[in-house]
Amino acid sequence: MAFEGLTERLQNAIAGLRRKGKVTDADLRETMREIRLALLEADVNFDVVKTFIKTVRERATGAKVLEGLNPAQQIVKIVDEELTKMMGEEATPLNKSAKIPTVIMMSGLQGAGKTTTVGKLALKLKNEENARPLLIAADIYRPAAIDQLEKLGDDMKIPVFSLGTDVNPREIVKQGLALAHEQHNDYVFIDTAGRLQIDQDLMNELADIKDIAQPDEILLVIDAMTGQNAVQTAEGFDERLNVTGVVLTKLDGDTRGGAALSIRAVTGKPIKFVGQGEKMNDLDVFYPDRMSSRILGMGDMLTLIEKAQKDFDEKQAEEQIKKMRENTFDFNDFLEQLQQVQNMGPIEDMLKMIPGMANNPALKNINVNPKDMEHIKAIVYSMTPAERQNPDLLNPSRRRRLASGAGRPIVEVNRMIKQFNEMKKMMNGLMNGKVSPQMQGMMDMMSGGNMPGMPNMGSGLGGKISSGLGNLAMKQMARRLKKAKKKRK
Incomplete structure (x- = not known):
């Protein structure tokens, strides 16, 4: 499970404070040093760590905290609050259109779990809002991408619009949106193409699809296991598409958590959902405060x-x-x-x-x-x-x-x-x-x-x-x- 190493390091760093009746400046410096190392080992962006440690130290320094009845708990509280701020403070809902359909454009590199996330999010809305989504298969390049989406749609009883691999993705999106308006679908999910890395052809195609669809939401799907590379990917996509939110996948894997802790602070883009399993219902709303509590070992x-x-x-x-x-x-x-x-x-x-x-x-x-x-x-x-x-x-x-x-x-x-x-x-x-x-x-x-x-x-x-x-x-x-x-x- 994600963050286990970080949780253990942070708990060890704070454990020393809990054993002390009074926390000195030296104790605080040592704790901050351990927290800094823990975050860097978790692959959190260096500038983010630097700012975080500075803020926590400034808030924790002073007679009110250091001479308090329970200074260790006060410092833990400060760390918790600053971790939460780093990740966005509160959950960010989907952007929804005043008129149906709400158009959600999904983007991301190959292997991040984009197509599966399309299915998970569509199923979540179908179950929780009784929505009628339509999935548009616009990835004509990856082998079996259309087949995968159609199989997911069939299993979930959600319609999928596709025109095969020989039609330009721009035309597929145009006709898919026309069908959604005709059928009065609540949501439209556009499963766009990915690449192994960002390239000009991919970005041009995605920019054209954005102009055609005028999406209410552009979600970037990122593999949490890629660490700081996830932040670079987010910056690259955001530069061309103006991404509105991020979905982190594989958060249940062998990941150190750096992506979750860095993306919002570096890009300003909110993490809206996290995938933590292979089942189609394994997609959760991202709550920064709950994630911070879990990282600090305080449960959820x-x-x-x-x-x-x-x-x-x-x-x-x-x-x-x-x-x-x-x-x-x-x-x-x-x-x-x-x-x-x-x-x-x-x-x-x-x-x-x-x-x-x-x-x-x-x-x-x-x-x-x-x-x-x-x-x-x-x-x-x-x-x-x-x-x-x-x-x-x-x-x-x-x-x-x-x-x-x-x-x-x-x-x-x-x-x-x-x-x-x-x-x-x-x-x-x-x-x-x-x-x-x-x-x-x-x-x-x-x-x-x-x-x-x-x-x-x-x-x-x-x-x-x-x-x-x-x-x-x-x-x-x-x-x-x-x-x-x-x-x-």
């Missing part, structure tokens, strides 16, 4: 809750909360929750959104194989309807039958059932206000402390779910539902 609870809410509708959540409260939560409900957790992404990444868990040594023991989920499902699918509804029926002989049916060791079946029962007990207590030692550990973890027994979480996937995401997401969901009900009343 809002994003975690939003991910949960995408898969838990209100009616279903109320039913599950009621079952937890009445202690009637069974394996059928567990299967549904398991599927929803899978839809949200890797468990390791979600746990890192919990405050205090980024770079927690306990998480390094967690290496969740996606097949583990399927093994658990196989065990549950081997149960009879009665056994799913009443887990108390699962005596030793029935468990041996489950192990045989799922092709898993009996010890794995026993462990999964035990962890299910523990999770059920914890959730019931949580819903009814009973705080057990385990649940108190969860509260400690949410407030940034270390959860007792965390290193043992690697012993089984059910334990990971029950200890982390399941309770947390459902608790937050319960709160949100109560607020929603009050508003309706």
Whole structure:
């Protein structure tokens, strides 16, 4: 996941301050030096780092901070605020036309994930706004580019306009826009051509397409793994096209984060979306404040809750909360929750959104194989309807039958059932206000402390779910539902 190295370096730099009752000028200089090195190692633009360090030092210097009751926290707060400013302070929405269609022109170099991003963003608008987008295949040069876009459109049930590879891209855009007006599409996405590097022919073609389409939004798709080269690419495209926003892709890859931290500061162009996965729903709005919190290891609870809410509708959540409260939560409900957790992404990444868990040594023991989920499902699918509804029926002989049916060791079946029962007990207590030692550990973890027994979480996937995401997401969901009900009343 992106920023892990930077997060670790920044946390180490600040850790020394937290151990001191009072921060001296020498302490501050040493911390600033470590932060500077951490940012440079993350491939952040040198001038950006220089300005950032100067600003933080100026704000942190002075009796009010250095002699405060908790100077370390004040300095962390300043670093957080300046990181957020560096990345743009707040999320920037899409530019939308007063009349349909809103035309979005996508640009970028080959290999950045431009065509896939076209599909992701179109699907996001279709799902969230019930929009009717049209995709225009204007990349006639890259092999199979049109086929890729048509395949994405077919899978998402979104129409794609193309005229093959023998028609000039300018003509394709003209006819595609005419069709969009005729069909009253809400959005038009123009998938333009890319190159391995910026060249004059590419820029001339893109400039012509811009003149023809008069787009409301020109999004530049950039591979986050290219580091400072991403900033140079952004400057090159912006010079000719006047880019309105940036989409960073592959932020879940082995990237040091320099692009995300540099682009806005150098070009002034906002990062509007980030891609953090290969699935078509793995595209998120970019929130600078949330990204700063994650970089500093302070978690990202809002994003975690939003991910949960995408898969838990209100009616279903109320039913599950009621079952937890009445202690009637069974394996059928567990299967549904398991599927929803899978839809949200890797468990390791979600746990890192919990405050205090980024770079927690306990998480390094967690290496969740996606097949583990399927093994658990196989065990549950081997149960009879009665056994799913009443887990108390699962005596030793029935468990041996489950192990045989799922092709898993009996010890794995026993462990999964035990962890299910523990999770059920914890959730019931949580819903009814009973705080057990385990649940108190969860509260400690949410407030940034270390959860007792965390290193043992690697012993089984059910334990990971029950200890982390399941309770947390459902608790937050319960709160949100109560607020929603009050508003309706």
